[in-house]
Amino acid sequence: MKIRNFIAVLIFPLMFSLSLAEAHMPGAKPPPDFKLKPIILNDGGRKIKITMEDIGRYHNERTERVRRKLLKNEGKSVQEISEIIKREFAQADGKCPCVCCAFRVMLLAVQKLWSEGVAERSDIKIISHLPGQGSMQCFEYITGSGLGIPNVQSKGEFSLIFPPKDKREKAMGDIDIDDWSFAVIHKSTGKKFEVQIKDDVFPKGFFALRKKVNVEKTATEDEIDRYGIMWEEVRDTFLTKADWEIFEGEKEPFPIGGVIFFSLLSIGVICFICVPKVRRNKKSFKKP
Amino acid sequence: MDRKLAQIYFGILGVVSLVFGVVNILTTISGKSLLLGILEIPADMFRGGWGGLVILSAGLFYLSGAKRLSEIHHFSKVVMASILLWLIATCDIFAMVCESIPGGEEGPFFNTLHGFFAAYAPPYKPAIFLLPFSLVVIYYIYKRRSE
Amino acid sequence: MRLTTDQRWGLIDKIAKKTITFGKYEHTLKDALGELTIKPLSGIPIAIAVLYGFWSIFCSFAGTLCTDGFFVKLFDKHFLPWAQRFFSQLPHWLYYILIGEPAADNCFEAFGVLTSGLFVALGVVLPAVFIFYLMFTLLEDIGYMPRLAVLIDTVMHKIGLHGYAIVPTILSLGCNVPAVTACRILETKKERFIMMTLLAIFIPCGAQLGIMQKVIPATMGWVLLYLLAGYFIFGFIMHKLIPGRSPEILIDVPTYQMPTFRNVGKKLRMRTVCFLKTAVPFVLLGCAVVNILYLVGFMQWLSNTLSPLFVNWFGVPKETVSPLIAAFLRKDLAVAQLSVIEMSKYQMITAVVLVSIYFPCVATFVMMFKEGWRELLGSLVVLGTVVFLYGGLLHLIWMLLGVA
Numbered sequence: 001m002k003i004r005n006f007i008a009v010l011i012f013p014l015m016f017s018l019s020l021a022e023a024h025m026p027g028a029k030p031p032p033d034f035k036l037k038p039i040i041l042n043d044g045g046r047k048i049k050i051t052m053e054d055i056g057r058y059h060n061e062r063t064e065r066v067r068r069k070l071l072k073n074e075g076k077s078v079q080e081i082s083e084i085i086k087r088e089f090a091q092a093d094g095k096c097p098c099v100c101c102a103f104r105v106m107l108l109a110v111q112k113l114w115s116e117g118v119a120e121r122s123d124i125k126i127i128s129h130l131p132g133q134g135s136m137q138c139f140e141y142i143t144g145s146g147l148g149i150p151n152v153q154s155k156g157e158f159s160l161i162f163p164p165k166d167k168r169e170k171a172m173g174d175i176d177i178d179d180w181s182f183a184v185i186h187k188s189t190g191k192k193f194e195v196q197i198k199d200d201v202f203p204k205g206f207f208a209l210r211k212k213v214n215v216e217k218t219a220t221e222d223e224i225d226r227y228g229i230m231w232e233e234v235r236d237t238f239l240t241k242a243d244w245e246i247f248e249g250e251k252e253p254f255p256i257g258g259v260i261f262f263s264l265l266s267i268g269v270i271c272f273i274c275v276p277k278v279r280r281n282k283k284s285f286k287k288p
Numbered sequence: 289m290d291r292k293l294a295q296i297y298f299g300i301l302g303v304v305s306l307v308f309g310v311v312n313i314l315t316t317i318s319g320k321s322l323l324l325g326i327l328e329i330p331a332d333m334f335r336g337g338w339g340g341l342v343i344l345s346a347g348l349f350y351l352s353g354a355k356r357l358s359e360i361h362h363f364s365k366v367v368m369a370s371i372l373l374w375l376i377a378t379c380d381i382f383a384m385v386c387e388s389i390p391g392g393e394e395g396p397f398f399n400t401l402h403g404f405f406a407a408y409a410p411p412y413k414p415a416i417f418l419l420p421f422s423l424v425v426i427y428y429i430y431k432r433r434s435e
Numbered sequence: 436m437r438l439t440t441d442q443r444w445g446l447i448d449k450i451a452k453k454t455i456t457f458g459k460y461e462h463t464l465k466d467a468l469g470e471l472t473i474k475p476l477s478g479i480p481i482a483i484a485v486l487y488g489f490w491s492i493f494c495s496f497a498g499t500l501c502t503d504g505f506f507v508k509l510f511d512k513h514f515l516p517w518a519q520r521f522f523s524q525l526p527h528w529l530y531y532i533l534i535g536e537p538a539a540d541n542c543f544e545a546f547g548v549l550t551s552g553l554f555v556a557l558g559v560v561l562p563a564v565f566i567f568y569l570m571f572t573l574l575e576d577i578g579y580m581p582r583l584a585v586l587i588d589t590v591m592h593k594i595g596l597h598g599y600a601i602v603p604t605i606l607s608l609g610c611n612v613p614a615v616t617a618c619r620i621l622e623t624k625k626e627r628f629i630m631m632t633l634l635a636i637f638i639p640c641g642a643q644l645g646i647m648q649k650v651i652p653a654t655m656g657w658v659l660l661y662l663l664a665g666y667f668i669f670g671f672i673m674h675k676l677i678p679g680r681s682p683e684i685l686i687d688v689p690t691y692q693m694p695t696f697r698n699v700g701k702k703l704r705m706r707t708v709c710f711l712k713t714a715v716p717f718v719l720l721g722c723a724v725v726n727i728l729y730l731v732g733f734m735q736w737l738s739n740t741l742s743p744l745f746v747n748w749f750g751v752p753k754e755t756v757s758p759l760i761a762a763f764l765r766k767d768l769a770v771a772q773l774s775v776i777e778m779s780k781y782q783m784i785t786a787v788v789l790v791s792i793y794f795p796c797v798a799t800f801v802m803m804f805k806e807g808w809r810e811l812l813g814s815l816v817v818l819g820t821v822v823f824l825y826g827g828l829l830h831l832i833w834m835l836l837g838v839a
Binding site: 333334335338339341342345348349360361363364365367368372375376378379382383385386387389390393397429432 | 461462463464467468470471477480481483484485487488490491492495496499500503504505507508509656
């Protein structure tokens, strides 16, 4: 067995278990109302719609499965496992920041690369630098390459670029802003869309606090609460903000609505000031 | 005929204002703002609750005055209702103007052109939608004066 | 020829019949609108709308545009670094008094005479006072104030005043100093005493409103509500306890008219200049005195001495003692000092209410002294009682709600 594969085998489950804490945040407030269109793909001749809810559900199921396995390995009984799962996943909807981010990336990529027509599932290749279970499972669901996805007719490609050897400890859950970069390739044409998440999507101190809470496990109660608030903030940003507020290189659209309103307002103010003056001048002109 | 038309017009405007006012107050009580396309119904105590109360009063004034527009006291109620709507709309627009001029916490002193126009972008509060419809009363004031 | 009274009246009737024509007066739109603003059923919603407009424009102009939009950047990014560099060679104690905390990165938290003093006076209070006086002058000149006085007359009678007491009340929202002077329009000593005491205790001035809006925007509504409730409750109590008359209102209600630029400009200039001449020197002096008291350790001693009262009776942290002492010199600076102390939302409401009612600022104190030392003494006795009772009552309410 090659060393690289051995390390991958060793790192993968560790990353999995560590990022579980990230993926799942018990006690988190439900997300706000959001309007995200579904991703429409062609899967072996039939059109499919992938919504945020579908991916959230899928991510939830896989996380629950892994958690059951881990609890079983710890020696817990079936009843104990059921109770723990019920308690931890009571209000989980699977919409963690990684999942939401990955979904937004795909929405933008499909818009950019397949602006005319519907994307073929088998024509999609995704390269991610983010070793988070949420984003990985989202990309797996979209490409059809993940476990337990129903009715898959064709498959795309998904690969995770591991951090280089000297920064291997990053893979142990210690991620930073550089890892939130992705590339989506339109295989048949070779067109590539690369995107990096903006720095200010994450509140100040987010990654350092995340390391303390999820990796080092040295956070105080206060810090855990603070991290929970930041986690919700990041998730809500990915669900509700515009593309230009999330992704580097996306330009804010020109506010046409604002221009129209301002013009109407200016015309109204000018009429309000000038029309009475004109009427007064007309009246005084008419008088003999 | 014209008078009948005016009665119907201000009656409908009164009902719409009343509905907006009630929705404003209910939204404030619920604590969650409503976004319907380019219409935004705020949920804060000041613009939502207090402003909603004023819009509701305007609606009641319109409905009370639209019954007999020929009579000066009823017509004055319609004019007052319009004045109340102009007041709320002016305050909302003034707030937009005040937000559009400075460049923000981290930005320059004065806003960029992009930022300036973005301050006037939708969504808008209910009083701004009602503003153009309430201006019709000016025509009736001039008409009454000439009569 | 001497006429009898009856003959005289007969002659008057004859002359009047030949010279006077009687007709039917038709109400114009202006008259009808004027009537609407006076009748309670329509007048009260209109008054609520006018207050909404007043408040909205005040917050947008003073808060969003002037203070947050320009003055914060001007003072924090340009003036403060320059001042910290320019005065860096001064001895430590003088630097502390003039510039404040060496590590401060914004004028608001530096608490120096030239930093916080100038920022609060020019950057926060001046725009607030300017826009307040502009709107007040417009309302006055349009002719709305007498109508508001008539509308509110019945309510004001319950607290021993009449409707025209609304003028010093609203003026007090700009600055207490001219409001104290405006109390002279009230006829009796009892009314003047009640008005002066109430506005010194329960009406926050424009400076405080500006700072409250910046520091505690979310809870400001609650603070003002408590102050309003206190205004009426203690006004009622004073009306029952203080002997004297409270006469009826008798004012001329003019028709509505367009205000002229010249009049509005004159009044605005006069009131703003008066405020600048009176208030700004007191802000700077207050800042300097408070810093000296901190340096000599007097504040710390006072804080330790009075902490049992503040912690147990009022339910606020003992660190609020220093801002309360500072409140005598400048209430707005005191609110700014409170904002940096760690406390819960309910403690903050109590602390800000205490700062508002605790003592009139030194400028108001001097003005009240000019009106009469006996009245001032009486006001101070009432003030002490009110602070003790009202502050304790607030703490009791929080305890009953389970949040203290």
